[in-house]
Amino acid sequence: MNECTFIILGATGDLTKRKLIPALYKLVRDKRIEKFIIVGAAFEDVTSQEFLSRAKPFISSLDEKLWSKIEQATTYQRIDFRNEKDFELLHEHVVKREQEKKINGNRLAYLATASAFFCDISDSLGKSGLIQRADADGFCGKVWQRIVYEKPFGLDQKSAHQINACITKWFNENQIFRIDHYLTKELVSSIVLVRFTNIIFEPLWNHNYIDYVEIILSETLGLEGRGRYYDQYGVLRDVVQNHAMQLLSLIAMELPERLSAAGIQDQKAAVLKKIKIEDGFLGQYADYHQETDVNPQSQTPTFACLKFSIDTPRWANIPFYIKAGKRLDRKDTSVHIKFKNVDCTLKESCVYESDHLTIQIEPEAIFSLQLNTKQPGSLYEVTPVSLAFNHNYVFRTATPEAYEVLIEQIMLGDQSVSVRFDEIEYAWAVIDSIEKLHLPFYRYQQMSSGPDELKAFAQKYKMRWRV
Structure with missing residues (x-):
């Protein structure tokens, strides 16, 4: 479980700096995650250090040595969520980073974005091969690859159906996590x-x-x-x-x-x-x-x-x-x-x-x-x-914190945290x-x-x- 590539789509948003990065920091600090890389992606043009540093005010008792370790494991890619070519480049970047850091291919893609982007992102993740469809046991070959959708899931019942159709076209239910952090x-x-x-x-x-x-x-x-x-x-x-x-x-x-x-x-x-x-x-x-x-x-x-x-x-x-x-x-x-x-x-x-x-x-x-x-x-x-x-x-x-539990349970494949x-x-x-x-x-x-x-x-x- 301790080995994973974290792909955060919507990496420059509030959820990432307030919840996701602080949760990952604590999981690394407590040695519940040991071998990892973080790849942030969003439309904003920033460096990996700029994107990551926004989370520092939301981490209490920050250990600079540990933070340096996280910085070295983190990169950032500018991306247009509606541009399939950008996801092909993101996939190439992820594969290269996994080879450099000897990460086995376990991947967790977290969509910290508005639900209006869920369909476009799901299509591009599937087409590019960045997240592959899991088998009946939840694996893609010898590794697992999971995708997380943050609430709210749609704007009404009709839009929720449309989004779900996009998602299930590419992924199996056992790798889909529709999250309510409560x-x-x-x-x-x-x-x-x-x-x-x-x-x-x-x-x-x-x-x-x-x-x-x-x-x-x-x-x-x-x-x-x-x-x-x-x-x-x-x-x-x-x-x-x-x-x-x-x-x-x-x-x-x-x-x-x-x-x-x-x-x-x-x-x-x-x-x-x-x-x-x-x-x-x-x-x-x-x-x-x-x-x-x-x-x-x-x-x-x-x-x-x-x-x-x-x-x-x-x-x-x-x-x-x-x-x-x-x-x-x-x-x-x-x-x-x-x-x-x-x-x-x-x-x-x-x-x-x-x-x-x-x-x-x-x-x-x-x-x-x-x-x-x-x-x-x-x-x-x-x-x-x-x-x-x-x-x-x-x-x-x-x-x-809720997001520490959430990320750890998703890595374990526990669907009880999913709606x-x-x-x-x-x-x-x-x-x-x-x-x-x-x-x-x-x-x-x-x-x-x-x-x-x-x-x-x-x-x-x-x-x-x-x-």
């Missing part, structure tokens, strides 16, 4: 195991005991220089279609026959196929039109409050709420499962909270279970207490159905909790947002 965050990847390996949860994980589920994806940041991209996608395509739908499917899925990548993907797809939008509204923060590269008349939503149902026996009549947005008052990615109240048999006060299970993904990785216990000094009064598990505190080690196309297809169908409703649209002040209409929405459905 799946590699520690607590996200723990959801299935916590559900299905603890008997105290699974018997209660249904409409008989759960009142409703909240999924919250709240960001304090704005567009961070991504105005042109975000104004085309908005919160529904940028976050709800992928991160939110993946979290929802992990919470709502049935037990697979085996807890394997294929088994989990089967059950997630089965849930996504049954999701129905019931109600909601959209929003946009007040200064959105002042962002660079944003249409002054844009109605692109930066906030979504949505109510879903899932048409399965387990989740009959149980609402799933999603709240997601930018420029809000706190950074928080979490899932809150509210259990139903028990029938009150107390002699006196019956005012107490129902139990809650919270899975917080960001800013800290925490599982917490809120239960009721006796109020000290009283006989019949109860008070809520929280039993919490903090991942970093318990294990006392720095949790690997299968039927999952993407069903998730896009949900987004298309939301857009057909033409939901109400409101403004909200940045660094607030969102539009004022959140309060009325909560009252309407007799629910309470946990944040």
